[in-house]
Amino acid sequence: MRKKKPAGADAKLSRAAAQRLSQYLRCLAVVGPTASSADLARSVGVSDAQVRRDLGALGHLGQRGVGYDVTALAAALRKTLGIDRPWRAVLAGVGNLARALLRYRGFRQHGFEIVGLFDADPAKIGTTVDGLTVEPIGRLAARATDLRVELGVITVPADAAQEVADQFSAAGIVGILNFAPVLLRTPAGVVAVTVDLTVQFEQLAFLVTRREPTAPELRPSARGGLEGRRSR
Amino acid sequence: MRKKKPAGADAKLSRAAAQRLSQYLRCLAVVGPTASSADLARSVGVSDAQVRRDLGALGHLGQRGVGYDVTALAAALRKTLGIDRPWRAVLAGVGNLARALLRYRGFRQHGFEIVGLFDADPAKIGTTVDGLTVEPIGRLAARATDLRVELGVITVPADAAQEVADQFSAAGIVGILNFAPVLLRTPAGVVAVTVDLTVQFEQLAFLVTRREPTAPELRPSARGGLEGRRSR
DNA sequence: CGTTGTGAACTCATTCACAGCT
DNA sequence: AGCTGTGAATGAGTTCACAACG
Numbered sequence: 001m002r003k004k005k006p007a008g009a010d011a012k013l014s015r016a017a018a019q020r021l022s023q024y025l026r027c028l029a030v031v032g033p034t035a036s037s038a039d040l041a042r043s044v045g046v047s048d049a050q051v052r053r054d055l056g057a058l059g060h061l062g063q064r065g066v067g068y069d070v071t072a073l074a075a076a077l078r079k080t081l082g083i084d085r086p087w088r089a090v091l092a093g094v095g096n097l098a099r100a101l102l103r104y105r106g107f108r109q110h111g112f113e114i115v116g117l118f119d120a121d122p123a124k125i126g127t128t129v130d131g132l133t134v135e136p137i138g139r140l141a142a143r144a145t146d147l148r149v150e151l152g153v154i155t156v157p158a159d160a161a162q163e164v165a166d167q168f169s170a171a172g173i174v175g176i177l178n179f180a181p182v183l184l185r186t187p188a189g190v191v192a193v194t195v196d197l198t199v200q201f202e203q204l205a206f207l208v209t210r211r212e213p214t215a216p217e218l219r220p221s222a223r224g225g226l227e228g229r230r231s232r
Numbered sequence: 233m234r235k236k237k238p239a240g241a242d243a244k245l246s247r248a249a250a251q252r253l254s255q256y257l258r259c260l261a262v263v264g265p266t267a268s269s270a271d272l273a274r275s276v277g278v279s280d281a282q283v284r285r286d287l288g289a290l291g292h293l294g295q296r297g298v299g300y301d302v303t304a305l306a307a308a309l310r311k312t313l314g315i316d317r318p319w320r321a322v323l324a325g326v327g328n329l330a331r332a333l334l335r336y337r338g339f340r341q342h343g344f345e346i347v348g349l350f351d352a353d354p355a356k357i358g359t360t361v362d363g364l365t366v367e368p369i370g371r372l373a374a375r376a377t378d379l380r381v382e383l384g385v386i387t388v389p390a391d392a393a394q395e396v397a398d399q400f401s402a403a404g405i406v407g408i409l410n411f412a413p414v415l416l417r418t419p420a421g422v423v424a425v426t427v428d429l430t431v432q433f434e435q436l437a438f439l440v441t442r443r444e445p446t447a448p449e450l451r452p453s454a455r456g457g458l459e460g461r462r463s464r
Numbered sequence: 465c466g467t468t469g470t471g472a473a474c475t476c477a478t479t480c481a482c483a484g485c486t
Numbered sequence: 487a488g489c490t491g492t493g494a495a496t497g498a499g500t501t502c503a504c505a506a507c508g
Binding site: 466467482 | 487488489490491492493494495496497498499500501502503504505506507508
């Protein structure tokens with residue numbers, strides 16, 4: 001009743017599926033001129049059927065009997081992920097994490113350019129980090145238009161995150177990457193992705209506590225051997 | 233055939249479910265002496281049925297007509313997540329991200345203690361960060377036993393990550409938090425959680441590119457109104 | 465009453481298995 | 487011969503809906 005089947009090039013993609021596409025893209029750099037679904041599966045830690053299902057949704061990119069052309073596939077992945085063009089972003093909260101993100105080589109390289117820094121701390125305003133001068137957060141709305149930014153990164157403490165998100169939204173930013181451990185409420189049309197490092201740490205404690213005594217292929221990130229899996 | 237149904241206190245929990253438990257725990261700090269599933273649902277951005285299903289799996293913690301006792305629930309969540317005791321961890325790769333993690337107040341507070349730093353760069357060895365002296369990575373195996381660490385954090389470049397993971401595993405570490413954008417291969421009994429920041433950034437670009445023109449309650453992190461959802 | 469706990473229904477995602485190309 | 491693309495089968499995860507209970 002919703003919709004029957006868009007069936008075109010790109011139907012709809014779950015979030016998890018989109019994350020896998022990013023991973024396929026990352027692995028493509030390594031392999032040869034063509035890659036088979038089994039190759040990618042091994043690199044990313046999923047089944048080959050999963051790879052074919054994911055890539056099949058992007059259109060007919062593979063050649064039967066051969067595999068996927070790496071160049072064409074990379075272009076298709078980038079297009080689907082929306083990274084076939086540069087993205088301009090600002091960052092609020094110039095702490096250690098912000099510095100780490102700024103120096104993380106690969107962001108600009110991947111098409112993400114941080115063009116403005118904002119902070120509430122008067123001591124930080126006016127200082128320069130990585131060639132950018134920190135501005136007062138109140139200036140955000142005025143500057144966002146000039147800078148033509150679409151994305152905002154939040155690296156402020158949890159109790160200030162919602163306020164910054166509101167300011168981002170008001171400034172016309174349509175995507176927020178949030179490192180504060182809170183659920184952001186955003187108006188329709190503004191999407192937020194939250195990366196909660198504490199959750200990841202707790203996830204690790206959880207997995208270690210209840211890891212199977214010996215489970216070769218249970219965890220995708222921890223597969224030991226890839227011998228024949230089922231008996232048919 | 234695997235197992236029928238442990239049915240006891242804690243059956244089995246998917247990874248996503250465990251992440252939600254972390255989020256419930258975080259939200260508990262804020263609310264009053266008791267919290268209803270609807271309260272938690274609102275704070276975390278999931279349905280109330282989801283909350284009840286998740287918490288029901290931990291045992292009978294709720295009181296009908298009242299809700300969940302915050303103190304008891306927090307204790308149960310911590311126990312299930314395996315953070316009802318401290319965890320000792322070492323960190324390999326003392327760059328900006330490492331510094332950010334070290335200064336991230338809340339790690340020690342949440343029971344994660346970083347007790348050793350390792351790096352391959354001779355210029356960094358011997359320097360002190362946050363009260364810890366950076367040691368050569370070759371010392372890892374020898375020191376890990378002394379330090380009685382169980383977890384390791386990888387913040388080295390991608391091409392060195394697998395090597396560090398191998399050294400971690402050899403040193404008896406059973407859980408790895410990996411910030412390098414690669415799939416780690418680990419022996420059975422060693423689990424790895426990978427946090428790939430580039431994937432998150434690309435995820436954001438993806439969501440922004442294909443966000444619905446106006447979708448009030450589509451994204452859990454972006455729900456606008458919570459009026460009656462279905463017509464019954 | 466209000467809220468939990470939980471079968472049953474349902475939706476979404478993954479795997480199987482093989483026809484169809486190259 | 488090899489590998490993709492994809493219906494069909496299976497499985498996992500989520501929501502519905504309501505009886506049970508304080």
